[in-house]
Amino acid sequence: RMTFRLTTSDPEVGRAETRAAILLVQALRHATAGGRPAVDLWLDLYNPTVFFVGRSDDLTVLQYGGVIDTVYGENVPVTDLVDETKLDAFISLADQLPPPKILGMVIMDTDDVEATTKGLRFMGQRFVPDAYIFRQLIYRNVGTREHRRGLPKGLDIFAAMGSERAYEILDGMGETTYVNYPEQMAKTQQWLSSLSVEDWTETLYNTWLYTFHPLLEVPGEGYPTFMHSPAWTDKQLNTVLGSWAELKHDTILYAKQVYAELGGGPPPPPPLPPRGYVEPVPHFYARLAALTAMTQEGLADRGMLTEQDADSLQHLEDLAHALQTMAEKELRGEALTD
Numbered sequence: 001r002m003t004f005r006l007t008t009s010d011p012e013v014g015r016a017e018t019r020a021a022i023l024l025v026q027a028l029r030h031a032t033a034g035g036r037p038a039v040d041l042w043l044d045l046y047n048p049t050v051f052f053v054g055r056s057d058d059l060t061v062l063q064y065g066g067v068i069d070t071v072y073g074e075n076v077p078v079t080d081l082v083d084e085t086k087l088d089a090f091i092s093l094a095d096q097l098p099p100p101k102i103l104g105m106v107i108m109d110t111d112d113v114e115a116t117t118k119g120l121r122f123m124g125q126r127f128v129p130d131a132y133i134f135r136q137l138i139y140r141n142v143g144t145r146e147h148r149r150g151l152p153k154g155l156d157i158f159a160a161m162g163s164e165r166a167y168e169i170l171d172g173m174g175e176t177t178y179v180n181y182p183e184q185m186a187k188t189q190q191w192l193s194s195l196s197v198e199d200w201t202e203t204l205y206n207t208w209l210y211t212f213h214p215l216l217e218v219p220g221e222g223y224p225t226f227m228h229s230p231a232w233t234d235k236q237l238n239t240v241l242g243s244w245a246e247l248k249h250d251t252i253l254y255a256k257q258v259y260a261e262l263g264g265g266p267p268p269p270p271p272l273p274p275r276g277y278v279e280p281v282p283h284f285y286a287r288l289a290a291l292t293a294m295t296q297e298g299l300a301d302r303g304m305l306t307e308q309d310a311d312s313l314q315h316l317e318d319l320a321h322a323l324q325t326m327a328e329k330e331l332r333g334e335a336l337t338d
Helices: 011-030 038-052 061-072 078-082 084-094 113-117 129-136 154-160 164-172 181-193 204-210 230-250 282-301 307-331
Strands: none
Touching (some): 011 061, 011 078, 061 084, 129 154, 129 204, 154 164, 154 181, 154 230, 164 230, 204 282, 282 307
16 A cells, blocks of 8 residues: 655655665566566466456556666666666656556645655555546545535445436435536546446456446336336345445455545444345346356466355356346246246
8 A cells, every 4th residue: 555656745755765666676576486586476466356356556566667677777786776867767757657546545635646646556456447436526526625525425336327316316415516526427427438348347346347237227118017116226226335335345455445635424324234135137147147257267267266166156157047047037927937
């Protein structure tokens, strides 16, 4: 979580942190462990978590390595890293790399976000779409200093994914009255609608979110009457909120958590007792089966799948296919077997 910042309000602090970052990267690139380059061990950790959650939202050792080679030359000895002119050139060139898209540290609302947060993280927290959406819908993007939106709502995610009911509830709660909220919501909706299927299925995290779309869609002709009721729509929102909460819990150590400047708020109310029901949404079960198969195949390809986990995942995939079959029979009006 520590960022070796490129620039700070005290220039010498930024220079010192950047020196430390360069030394860290060079140590990683030149050291060996168990007969293997240390950077390969770093990749052994980084690449599987990219498959799970996503790429780092902060600058990585690979990006810094490329800038080091450009400024100092390849295979530069550590004694040559003391050149102050080249350090300034490194900072200038590295500052052209992409900034973080999610604010993941405490800063003042008077700070320039990019200048304050850009830098190296050894194993950076990952960019995830929902945290990016939250960032777009809290202060300083939404609200004013005097009336700031310091905390997002889970419903923000599903309103951005196109749920009119989610937006309606947010509106009833007064969330949409914050300055710039409607405009920022429209911006996030446009961004999400521009994502391709390849974008949605690039990681397990994104694919998990992708499975929610069938549950957020308003059922059309041919679906049971009860699925056209407002109560059904609200039930579906509770379903995806519960699953999304589990996703956040599972990835808390990897995905970057979004910060609001001067954020905060009261604790949440106690949860209601859970209720269960199997509903006729075959596309959801099909996507759940595909997500499970993707998980199993991706882990197996990386030599990370134990026998017990393979059995569990196969059981889940079989169950999803079975539920899909039941849902399709319900929609055709066919009675289920015992």
